[in-house]
Amino acid sequence: MLRNIITKCGGKRIYDRLIAPVVSRLFLGQLIRKTGNFGSTTWLGYPIWQNTLDLWTIQETLAEIKPALLIECGTNRGGSARYYSHLFDLMGHGEIVSIDVEKLHELQLPRVQFLLGTSVDDTIVATVRERVARCGGPVMVILDSDHSEAHVARELEIYSAFVTPGSYLMVQDGVIDIVNSFQKQGRPGPLPAIRKFLAQHSEFALDQERCDRFMVTHHPMGWLKRR
Ligand SMILES: C[S@@+](CC[C@H](N)C(=O)[O-])C[C@H]1O[C@@H](n2cnc3c(N)ncnc32)[C@H](O)[C@@H]1O
Structure with a gap:
């Protein structure tokens, strides 16, 4: 209704540029409060710590890219790794390496190799590099571990090298x-880590459309596409 009133008054640009972003931001704040920042979200009864709208964008991207290997930093209780592996089951292909500094689950999933240690540890990175070398298809990376600027910056430098052209x-x-x-x-x-990374890595471009897919997201500037 608000949109119609403003648009009728000739203010479509005002609505799109000023009002819609504010409404989206307010809604996202409410959504985070209502869901306890998605802390009790489940996938088939198992905990998964993700914004459900973002999970759908990830699902669409996995179907598009069809990764032979998905690398996830930040396993937690394994919910996201389980979700991705179920999608790969339905797609009939794809493997996952999921890394966490803590062991918070007892999962065993045929498509998933769980690695225990910090994502920036040399031995962990060497294991991932070896998996990438023999995977023979698109490689996609999801960074969901320590979200501090310094750690994300290190992960971006290390894990960007594994992403294949056209993937994310x-x-x-x-x-x-x-x-x-x-x-x-x-x-x-x-965010500051992403901005600095993009300024220094012209082989990656921000896919703004994918970030804006459902208007509200936990991952602004989150989708970086390898050219
Ligand atoms: C937001 S949770 C991951 C949520 C999970 N991907 C999901 O969707 O259910 C972040 C995880 O990162 C892990 N973590 C923190 N620092 C890390 C590091 N340096 N290396 C690897 N994992 C780390 C934490 O132990 C925690 O389990």
Whole structure:
């Protein structure tokens, strides 16, 4: 209704540029409060710590890219790895390496190799590099571990090298830098790291359309496409 009134008054540009972003930001804040930042979200009964709208964008991207290998930094209780592996089951192909510094699950999934250690550890990175070398298809990366700027910057430098042309390096939770409820925890988060990375890596471009897919997202500037 608000949109119709403003558009009738000739203000479509005002609506699109000023009002819609504010409404989206307010809605995202409410959504984060209502869901406890998606802390109790489940996939087939198992915990998965993800914004459900973003999960759909990831699903669409996995179907498009059809990765032979998906690398995930940040396993937590394994919900996202389980979700991706179920999608790969339906697609009939794809494997996953999921890394976490803590072991918070007892999962065993045929498509998933769980690695225990920090994502920037030399031994972990060497194991991932070896998997990439023998995977023979598109490689996609999702960074969802320590969201501090310094750690994301290190992960971006290391894991960007594994992403194949046309595929994605996805950086999660830039929301930390923009939504007020995260003001006291975790800043500076992923966004400054992403900006600096893009300025130095012309082989990657921000896919703004994918970031804006459902208007509200936990991952602003999160979808980086390898040219
Ligand atoms: C947001 S949770 C991951 C959520 C999970 N991807 C999901 O969707 O259910 C972040 C995880 O990153 C892990 N983590 C923190 N620092 C890390 C590091 N340096 N290397 C690897 N994992 C790390 C934490 O132990 C935590 O389990």
